[in-house]
Amino acid sequence: MIFHPLKLHGAFRIALNPREDTRGFFARFFCTEEFRAQGLLPEIAQINTSFSRAAGTVRGLHFQRPPAADSKVVRCLRGAIRDVIVDLRARSPQFGQWEAVDLTAENRDMVYVPPGFAHGFQTLLPDTELLYLHGAAYSPAHEGGVAHDDPELGIDWALPVANLSPRDAALPRLHDLEPLAT
Numbered sequence: 321m322i323f324h325p326l327k328l329h330g331a332f333r334i335a336l337n338p339r340e341d342t343r344g345f346f347a348r349f350f351c352t353e354e355f356r357a358q359g360l361l362p363e364i365a366q367i368n369t370s371f372s373r374a375a376g377t378v379r380g381l382h383f384q385r386p387p388a389a390d391s392k393v394v395r396c397l398r399g400a401i402r403d404v405i406v407d408l409r410a411r412s413p414q415f416g417q418w419e420a421v422d423l424t425a426e427n428r429d430m431v432y433v434p435p436g437f438a439h440g441f442q443t444l445l446p447d448t449e450l451l452y453l454h455g456a457a458y459s460p461a462h463e464g465g466v467a468h469d470d471p472e473l474g475i476d477w478a479l480p481v482a483n484l485s486p487r488d489a490a491l492p493r494l495h496d497l498e499p500l501a502t
């Protein structure tokens with residue numbers, strides 16, 4: 321696995337390091353030891369998947385508050401997404417900044433989202449399927465989010481925004497959020 325630090329401290333784009341032969345390739349998808357060596361949290365409490373029919377679909381921006389704060393590793397298995405992370409760590413000099421990475425079935429890249437970040441994405445193609453490794457179990461009592469269209473964040477979505485869930489359409493703005501203690 322090849323770890324590329326993102327602009328937002330503690331977040332990474334992770335590329336596969338494939339061993340190729342005439343059949344195709346073999347590669348590590350996840351490795352506890354390599355995660356630890358990079359200072360990333362290696363716990364996996366839950367593995368989730370999502371499927372979105374239409375291009376332009378936006379999900380997010382979501383997080384879980386302590387003590388259920390989770391790290392996420394996000395990979396696009398089919399289709400393509402623009403993955404977006406927002407630093408909400410109370411003590412971070414980058415608080416409120418966002419960053420985007422395109423994840424596609426072809427590039428097979430992943431994003432490591434540390435605890436204290438909000439995460440969301442927009443599908444760039446129809447029939448897009450994601451896989452998530454979550455560092456903590458789902459806890460409805462601790463979930464929170466921030467509006468994908470908060471002008472203070474100014475996220476530059478690739479396509480017109482489609483198919484927001486009712487929950488996502490009602491998420492608060494950054495200004496009305498309590499920063500995340502991590």
Ligand SMILES: Cc1cn([C@H]2C[C@H](O)[C@@H](COP(=O)(O)OP(=O)(O)O[C@H]3O[C@@H](C)C(=O)[C@@H](O)[C@H]3O)O2)c(=O)[nH]c1=O
Nearest residue numbers: 366368370379380381382392439440441452458485487
């Ligand atoms: C995550 C999760 C959701 N649910 C329920 C809650 C809800 O009724 C239904 C669908 O959940 P959501 O609407 O939150 O699905 P979705 O909007 O796709 O939520 C996801 O968005 C992206 C951006 C993320 O980063 C993920 O961590 C997750 O928050 O599934 C579970 O029962 N278990 C779970 O582990």
